[in-house]
Amino acid sequence: MLIKLPKSSDCNESDVTPESVYFSRRSVLGASLAGFALGALPVLGQAAEASRYADVEAGSTPGWFKDKLGATRWQAVTVKDEAITPFKDATHYNNFYEFGPDKGDPAANAGSLKTEPWSVVVHGEVGKPGRYALEDFVKPLQLEERIYRLRCVEAWSMVIPWLGFPLSEVLKQVEPTSKARYVRFETLQDPKSMPGQRSGFALIDWPYVEGLRLDEAMNPLAILAVGMYGRELPNQNGAPLRLVVPWKYGFKSIKSIVRISLVAEQPKTTWQGLAPNEYGFYANVNPQVDHPRWSQARERRLPSGLFNPNVRTTQMFNGYEEEVASLYSGLDLRKNY
Ligand code: MTE
Numbered sequence: 499m500l501i502k503l504p505k506s507s508d509c510n511e512s513d514v515t516p517e518s519v520y521f522s523r524r525s526v527l528g529a530s531l532a533g534f535a536l537g538a539l540p541v542l543g544q545a546a547e548a549s550r551y552a553d554v555e556a557g558s559t560p561g562w563f564k565d566k567l568g569a570t571r572w573q574a575v576t577v578k579d580e581a582i583t584p585f586k587d588a589t590h591y592n593n594f595y596e597f598g599p600d601k602g603d604p605a606a607n608a609g610s611l612k613t614e615p616w617s618v619v620v621h622g623e624v625g626k627p628g629r630y631a632l633e634d635f636v637k638p639l640q641l642e643e644r645i646y647r648l649r650c651v652e653a654w655s656m657v658i659p660w661l662g663f664p665l666s667e668v669l670k671q672v673e674p675t676s677k678a679r680y681v682r683f684e685t686l687q688d689p690k691s692m693p694g695q696r697s698g699f700a701l702i703d704w705p706y707v708e709g710l711r712l713d714e715a716m717n718p719l720a721i722l723a724v725g726m727y728g729r730e731l732p733n734q735n736g737a738p739l740r741l742v743v744p745w746k747y748g749f750k751s752i753k754s755i756v757r758i759s760l761v762a763e764q765p766k767t768t769w770q771g772l773a774p775n776e777y778g779f780y781a782n783v784n785p786q787v788d789h790p791r792w793s794q795a796r797e798r799r800l801p802s803g804l805f806n807p808n809v810r811t812t813q814m815f816n817g818y819e820e821e822v823a824s825l826y827s828g829l830d831l832r833k834n835y
Contacts, residue, residue, distance in 0.1 A: 548728035562633035583656035596692035604734035622759040625673030646744035661725030678760035708752035709765035745815040778835040783816035
C-alpha cells in the first residue's frame with residue numbers, strides 16, 4: 499500500500515500549539531471568493547506579515563519574496579470558527595515522499611533542497627515557452643493571501659494561510675494555444691538532495707507528476723503558492739513553488755514545481771499511475787465516494803490527538819462547491835473520482 503492511514507498517535511497532544519489565531523468560517527469561504535472579486539479583498543499592507551501568525555519560524559527569505567511581500571493583498575483574519583492550523587503542525591506533519599515516507603521526514607530531511615536559484619520550464623501548447631527564473635516568472639504578479647482548507651485523501655485536514663498567485667494569471671502570461679486542454683506539473687528530480695528518490699519507496703516513478711484540466715486550472719481558487727503564514731514556503735511544504743487546489747485531495751497540490759506543460763491529452767499522474775482504482779485524475783474531495791479502503795465522510799482536523807481527535811464532517815468539494823461544482827456538471831463523480 500502506498501498511502502498509509504495515519505495513526506492517531508501520529509500527532510500527539512504535546513504537539514499542539516495554543517491556537518491564538520482564529521477566523522470565521524466565512525473567512526475561509528471568503529478566501530475562495532477572492533478570485534471572483536479581487537477588488538473586495540482588504541489590503542492591509544506592511545502591518546501584516548509572519549508576525550500576524552503565532553509561533554512562525556523565520557526562514558532565509560529570498561530578496562524577490564521580500565519585494566513581493568510589501569505589496570501583498572492580505573486576507574482579513576478576524577472572527578472565529580475554523581482555527582488556522584498551528585504553523586508547527588503544518589510544517590511537521592507533511593507528505594513529501596521525495597524526502598521520506600513518514601510524516602516527520604520532510605521536516606527532518608528537506609533542508610538539503612536548494613531552492614535558490616530556481617527556474618521553471620514552461621513548454622508545450624503555449625505561445626511563450628521557455629525557462630523562466632522564478633523571480634522573473636512572478637515579477638508581474640501580485641502576491642495574495644488565501645486561507646484554504648487542505649483535505650488529504652488520508653482523511654486528515656488543516657487550514658492554511660497561503661501566499662501565492664492565481665494560476666490563471668500565470669497561465670495567461672505564457673499564452674496557451676487553442677490546442678491546450680490540460681496542464682501538467684512536474685516536481686524537481688534530484689536524488690542527491692531527495693533521499694526518497696534514492697530509496698525507491700512506494701515504487702514511485704519519479705518525478706512526481708500532477709495535472710489539471712485547463713478549465714480547472716483557470717478557476718480563481720487555484721493558486722501557485724510561494725509562501726504560507728506570512729513567509730516564504732518552508733522546504734517541506736514545497737518550496738519555492740507549489741500548486742494549491744483546495745477543492746481537491748491534497749495529493750493534487752504538487753510541490754517544488756520545475757516544469758509546467760500545456761498539453762492536449764490528459765497527463766498520466768503519479769498516484770493514478772500507481773493505484774488507478776484508489777486515486778483518480780480528478781481527486782475532488784467527495785464525502786459520498788469512499789476510498790476503497792476507508793470512508794471519506796469525515797476527517798481529522800489537525801491538531802488532533804488521542805483525547806481530542808477533532809473529527810469533523812467532510813464537505814463536498816471541501817466546502818468550495820459553490821465555486822467549482824459547475825466545472826463538473828454532467829460528469830459522473832463516482833466514475834470520475
Ligand atoms: N508533491 C510532491 N512532489 N511529492 C509528494 O509526495 N504529496 C502530496 C502533496 N504534494 C506530495 C506532493 C500529498 S499526498 C499531500 S496531502 C500534500 O502534498 C501535503 O502537503 P503539506 O505537506 O504541505 O501538508
